[in-house]
Amino acid sequence: MDNNKYHGRSQRLILLAMAVLLLGGILVSFKLGRYPVPMKETVGILISRVFPIEPFWPERMATVLFNVRLPRILLACLVGCSLSSAGAAYQGIFQNPMAAPDILGASSGAAFGAALAILSGASTRIIMLSAFLFSLLTVGLVWLVSQRTRGKKTLGLVLSGIMVSSLFSAGTSFFKLVADPADQLPAITYWLMGSLSGARMSDITFVILPMLLGLVPLIILRWRINILSLGDDEARTLGVNVRRLRLIVIVSATLVTSSAVAVSGTIGWVGLVIPHLSRKLVGSSFRHLMPSSMLFGALFLLLVDNISRNIFPVEIPIGILTAFIGAPFFLYLIVKGDARG
Amino acid sequence: MMLSVDRLSFSFGQRPVLRDISFSIPHGQMVSLLGPNGTGKSTLFRCILGLLTGYSGSVLVDGKNTARIRLSDMARLIAYIPQVHYPAFNFTVLDMVLMGTSSRFSALYMPGEREKEKALLSLEMMGIQDLALRNYMMISGGEQQLVLMARALSQDSRLLIMDEPTASLDFGNQTRVMQCVRSLTSKGYTILQATHNPNQAIMFSDQIMAMSGGRIIAQGEPGDVMNAALIEEIYGIRVRVECMDDGKTRYCVPVFE
Structure with a gap:
């Protein structure tokens, strides 16, 4: 077997290109913003963190770079990576290319938790924590309900996901009704739009652990997600412990989604659109699809966030922008009739 | 014996589906299972494959009781070939x-x-x-x-179980696929397939089993068991079984009154 075509070399090249683009994108993003930081200074400041070099830049420049731009850039990448890998994972286990990270209610649970915390006047940190915990709680509830359904397990999951989601959404609407229209209501509304503004380093330390706890199993188990996507019976005759694997994938994808939603609010469409585009680039096998979704998702959200904070005089919440890009793309998919990817 | 099924019975709730099924298949044989829709062929396969549990009786593959084998080890004993279908991706x-x-x-x-x-x-x-x-x-x-x-x-499993592998194929592909399947027996594979085509069963198999009402009602070499009476019993239609090529090939055709 000397033939290279069987070895997925083109896919690996695409993944490498994505990684290079992402690194370049990150570097360029440091430069972008109201306070200009030239490229030479950017590189200098970044290197100075590792090697002791004489500063040739004002102190303020380093502060902007580390306390404002770095957390924001990292968060955009982490959230994009999380949402699109969770989307890809859910699409695999539900055997449906139309599944999105909020299919099991992670987003509506987080929204409920955030609204509840805002209503009780909690701090930003508590709002985040509450969103994260309610998100996990919602998916846990969906899982428990689905275990009692008869028939096809994935259908039971999707149906109970829809029901439990709408229950929590109703709760969120109720909170909006009783919220103080002067400050609480706008805060809830703004949270629901999804935004990365005001990102701090402490946000990163808050989410990085649960995110990694989810992302690592998704990467390790990605080949088996292929087999899960064939359906329960076929996967079992191929020797896969379907119940256990599905549970691990759901727990991982949920951890990843919940932590992303907790820090950024509900940012839609990334988890649906990016896995689709990735499939076009590297094919359907999760061997390449999972890493590609992660890199591409990070790159995409970084790009959209740069638009969100730089193009317009007033910052537009990133959730709105992703929908502006996502909805036309979805329509395009319907018209093209190529939803299978 | 590659596959031995011994007094296997299975019920969905109160409704018995498989009743006291026993048969065995020697190494390297191709066996076709005939039976009307809903008689329990797929349920029987699902029991053999370990997808359904809670049956009484036993299933032995190459002498090993499948009830005590883990899924991943089962996959190396039996392979399941489903009907052609579209995967999601x-x-x-x-x-x-x-x-x-x-x-x-x-x-x-x-x-x-x-x-x-x-x-x-x-x-x-x-x-x-x-x-x-x-x-x-x-x-x-x-x-x-x-x-x-x-x-x-x-x-890498030597026992292949196929549920109507040619159900959605055209006439040419049915024959090509069945020839491929048949050729596998000479490479040491044992094959159990469900089929709705009696002629296919006659032409390609070493043994035929007929199922009706959740029981095996006939089992043996095609020449011995395939006759008009059996096919009429299975499907409830009148047929004629004819010979051609000096009795080397047999085929059955429906009779219309």
């Missing part, structure tokens, strides 16, 4: 076949060089190695069936 043919190798390595790994060679070899055995990099959804139904068979071969 458009995998390449090679990826589809590689999935058959998954029981050979831990969930933490991915198929490597050895598995790829195995998969390509399986495709070659089915005569479709040229399709390796094509998309599974872009090839014909007959080719898809061959891919699913190649996947079963890459699983």
Whole structure:
């Protein structure tokens, strides 16, 4: 077997290109913003963190770079990576290319938790924590309900996901009704739009652990997600412990989604659109699809966030922008009739 | 014996589906199972494959009781070849076949060089190695069936169970696929297939089993068991069984009054 075509070399090249683009994108993003930081200074400041070099830049420049731009850039990448890998994972286990990270209610649970915390006047940190915990709680509830359904397990999951989601959404609407229209209501509304503004380093330390706890199993188990996507019976005759694997994938994808939603609010469409585009680039096998979704998702959200904070005089919440890009793309998919990817 | 089923009974709730089924299949034979829709053929297969539990009686594959075997070990004893269907995602043919190798390595790994060679070899055995990099959804139904068979071969199990493998294929592909299946018996594979085509059963199998009402009502070599009375009992229509080529080939045709 000397033939290279069987070895997925083109896919690996695409993944490498994505990684290079992402690194370049990150570097360029440091430069972008109201306070200009030239490229030479950017590189200098970044290197100075590792090697002791004489500063040739004002102190303020380093502060902007580390306390404002770095957390924001990292968060955009982490959230994009999380949402699109969770989307890809859910699409695999539900055997449906139309599944999105909020299919099991992670987003509506987080929204409920955030609204509840805002209503009780909690701090930003508590709002985040509450969103994260309610998100996990919602998916846990969906899982428990689905275990009692008869028939096809994935259908039971999707149906109970829809029901439990709408229950929590109703709760969120109720909170909006009783919220103080002067400050609480706008805060809830703004949270629901999804935004990365005001990102701090402490946000990163808050989410990085649960995110990694989810992302690592998704990467390790990605080949088996292929087999899960064939359906329960076929996967079992191929020797896969379907119940256990599905549970691990759901727990991982949920951890990843919940932590992303907790820090950024509900940012839609990334988890649906990016896995689709990735499939076009590297094919359907999760061997390449999972890493590609992660890199591409990070790159995409970084790009959209740069638009969100730089193009317009007033910052537009990133959730709105992703929908502006996502909805036309979805329509395009319907018209093209190529939803299978 | 490659497969021995002993006094197997199974009920869905209060409704008995399989009643006291016993049969055995020697190594290297091809056996066709005939029976009307809803008589429990698929349920029987699901019991044998370990997808359904809670049956009484026993299933022995190569002398091992399947009730005590883990799923991943089962995959190396029995391979299941489903009817052609559309997966949710458009995998390449090679990826589809590689999935058959998954029981050979831990969930933490991915198929490597050895598995790829195995998969390509399986495709070659089915005569479709040229399709390796094509998309599974872009090839014909007959080719898809061959891919699913190649996947079963890459699983390294010697017993293949097929549920109406030619159900959705055209006349030419039905024959081509069945010839491929038949040729596997000479390579040491044992095959149990469900079919709705009595002529296919007569032409390609060493043994025929007939099921009706959740029981095995006949079992034996095609020449011994296939007669008009049996087919009428199974399907409730009048047929004639004819011979041609000096009795070497038999076939059955419906009789219309």
